[in-house]
Amino acid sequence: MPRFWIPAFLVFLLSLAPPAVLSQTSDRAQEPTSPSAQAPVFIDHSSPPKADPIPADAPRMTRETRFQILRDFETQLVYSRTIFPMGTKGLQLKDGVITPNGKDLQQSLVIYGPAIKPGDPAHISFVQIKSDHIHFEINGGPIRRKKWYQRVEIGGANGPVMTGPANAPTENPHGSLVDLYFAKYVPEMSAAQLRQLLYPVFDFNARNKEQAYLDTVPPKVKEAILAHHVLVGMNAEMVVHAMGKPPKKVRERQGETEYEEWIYGEPPADVNFVRLVADEVVRVETMRVGGEKIVRTQKEVVLPEKDAEKEAAKQPGESPANAPSLRRPGEDSEDVPRPSNGAAPLPPSQPPDLPQPPGGPGAMRAGQ
Numbered sequence: 162m163p164r165f166w167i168p169a170f171l172v173f174l175l176s177l178a179p180p181a182v183l184s185q186t187s188d189r190a191q192e193p194t195s196p197s198a199q200a201p202v203f204i205d206h207s208s209p210p211k212a213d214p215i216p217a218d219a220p221r222m223t224r225e226t227r228f229q230i231l232r233d234f235e236t237q238l239v240y241s242r243t244i245f246p247m248g249t250k251g252l253q254l255k256d257g258v259i260t261p262n263g264k265d266l267q268q269s270l271v272i273y274g275p276a277i278k279p280g281d282p283a284h285i286s287f288v289q290i291k292s293d294h295i296h297f298e299i300n301g302g303p304i305r306r307k308k309w310y311q312r313v314e315i316g317g318a319n320g321p322v323m324t325g326p327a328n329a330p331t332e333n334p335h336g337s338l339v340d341l342y343f344a345k346y347v348p349e350m351s352a353a354q355l356r357q358l359l360y361p362v363f364d365f366n367a368r369n370k371e372q373a374y375l376d377t378v379p380p381k382v383k384e385a386i387l388a389h390h391v392l393v394g395m396n397a398e399m400v401v402h403a404m405g406k407p408p409k410k411v412r413e414r415q416g417e418t419e420y421e422e423w424i425y426g427e428p429p430a431d432v433n434f435v436r437l438v439a440d441e442v443v444r445v446e447t448m449r450v451g452g453e454k455i456v457r458t459q460k461e462v463v464l465p466e467k468d469a470e471k472e473a474a475k476q477p478g479e480s481p482a483n484a485p486s487l488r489r490p491g492e493d494s495e496d497v498p499r500p501s502n503g504a505a506p507l508p509p510s511q512p513p514d515l516p517q518p519p520g521g522p523g524a525m526r527a528g529q
């Protein structure tokens with residue numbers, strides 16, 4: 162057998178193939194890789210969704226549009242772009258302005274606490290279109306709605322009898338609400354236009370909680386979080402998003418100031434010490450592998466919300482309606498004695514114990 166018989170045979174088979182197959186093979190080898198095969202690219206959704214503005218002379222919302230809005234928005238998962246306080250007041254949105262805001266919002270948070278924070282997933286559980294605003298409840302709303310079987314009444318000789326539990330809980334601390342107000346009435350609009358109006362409070366385009374949270378922080382903080390870098394002036398939540406939960410925490414005191422040290426990394430790698438005082442980063446110390454020590458104490462980012470929160474904490478807030486009290490049910494606060502009315506009456510003392518005959522009543526009766 163000749164030495165080059167097999168290669169020659171292969172060349173003979175390739176010569177029989179049509180030229181179109183060879184051209185497709187060569188073109189396929191030169192095709193670039195598809196974008197889907199490359200690394201994912203971060204998409205910034207910090208700008209609101211684009212939609213045509215609602216005309217000023219738009220008519221009232223029709224019945225068909227109402228049903229479409231209810232179908233599109235109820236049971237939809239969104240991400241919060243702002244903080245929602247607990248309670249039945251919630252938030253109000255009109256012309257892109259959220260109320261309450263500033264000190265009023267911080268005072269409400271101090272009294273009732275937050276229900277949802279920026280970046281948290283929220284579930285639109287109930288939508289109601291009224292005359293001049295649209296009512297949205299998230300995560301079940303501030304009050305738990307009764308089930309159908311809890312509203313069933315059975316008539317009897319002594320009146321209706323409820324079949325559901327009598328003491329069912331009514332408050333829902335995990336839910337909140339937002340009311341979208343309009344100038345005169347709820348105008349005709351599309352679902353895209355309504356999403357654009359709700360953008361200050363809801364993010365409909367975010368893919369995960371991290372992305373939704375990044376869209377709510379200042380641009381400088383956002384760049385630092387994406388680079389896993391801590392800036393002096395951040396709060397604890399920003400540090401967690403940038404570096405993750407700290408493997409080690411140390412609480413110390415320097416004079417009259419208590420602080421918490423978050424430690425990231427272990428030798429021989431770089432070690433970062435993040436010092437927080439009252440939920441604010443005041444010092445960042447980095448120990449390099451080569452022994453270099455870098456300390457940053459000058460504030461690198463200013464968060465105006467922190468000043469408002471501290472001011473609201475100093476101001477005495479109103480106590481909630483269901484605050485604990487020592488008064489009896491139905492007793493008015495005016496009936497409670499005060500220092501100006503004189504000292505409070507002492508509780509009635511127990512009567513003194515009378516001496517009993519030995520043996521008890523039974524023995525005395527037997528003696529008679």
